Amino acid sequence: MAEKKKSGLISHGVAAQNRKGRFNYSILETVEAGIVLKGPEVKSLRMGRAAINEAYAGERDGEIWLFNSYIPEYQGGVLSRFDTRAPRKLLLHRKQMAHLLGAVTRAGASLVPLDIHFNARGVAKLTLGxxxxxxxxxxxxxxxxxxxxxxxxxxxxxxGKDY
Known part of the structure; x- marks a missing residue:
């Protein structure tokens, strides 16, 4: 379960979940990837209002990106605007990237974002299936x-327990 600080922000736990991901796809393996985010995007994620139901991951310029994920603008008094559906770069090791992209091209598999969560250190991570x-x-x-x-x-x- 997600723990909450006094300010209502999620310190660690699930920030967004793709509940239909495991239903529409049979997940063969999962990988935890970092996400490149801006400061207001992290704050908005900590509020727990993001959506990755329609998101997908794919290859662009030899790297894996997260497309069509929705992170709303942070309304906490900061006047920094960002694109709510901008592609976000995923951070993976080269071997992991090569393995995932090879499986996508060879076997016709799909990269399905399953959830965005904060680990114990408070870093945003994406579980990619x-x-x-x-x-x-x-x-x-x-x-x-x-x-x-x-x-x-x-x-x-x-x-009861007497069966």
Whole structure:
């Protein structure tokens, strides 16, 4: 869970989440990447109002960038304007970048942003998933599996520990 300071800012924890990412894609592996942000963007992220539901990651000039993520302007009295949907550079090691870009070109995988969070040191990080798109029947299977797990947990709770 996210801890909050007295000022209402998130010191560490999840700032934005892509809840549909794990539903629409079967995630093969995840990578934690740094994000290049400006000061007001970090403050706005700490307020927890960002959205990465429609965001995607891709290659530009041999580097991986985050496109179409929404970070609203910070309203804390600072008069610095920035583009709310600007592409943001992701910080990864060269080997990680080569591995991810190779998987995207060879296997047709997608780079799915899963969440933006603050680590224990207070640095903004993006969890990036390498995923294959799911078909409609796979999504139905995932829904059925999730429902069964929930019903099973309910049954076990109602039975108690003496089963």
């Amino acid at each position: 390498l995923g294959q798109g799911r078909k409609k029947e796979d999504k139905r299977h995932a829904i059925a599996e999730r429902d069964w797990q929930r019903d099973k947990a309910r049954l076990l709770r109602s039975k």
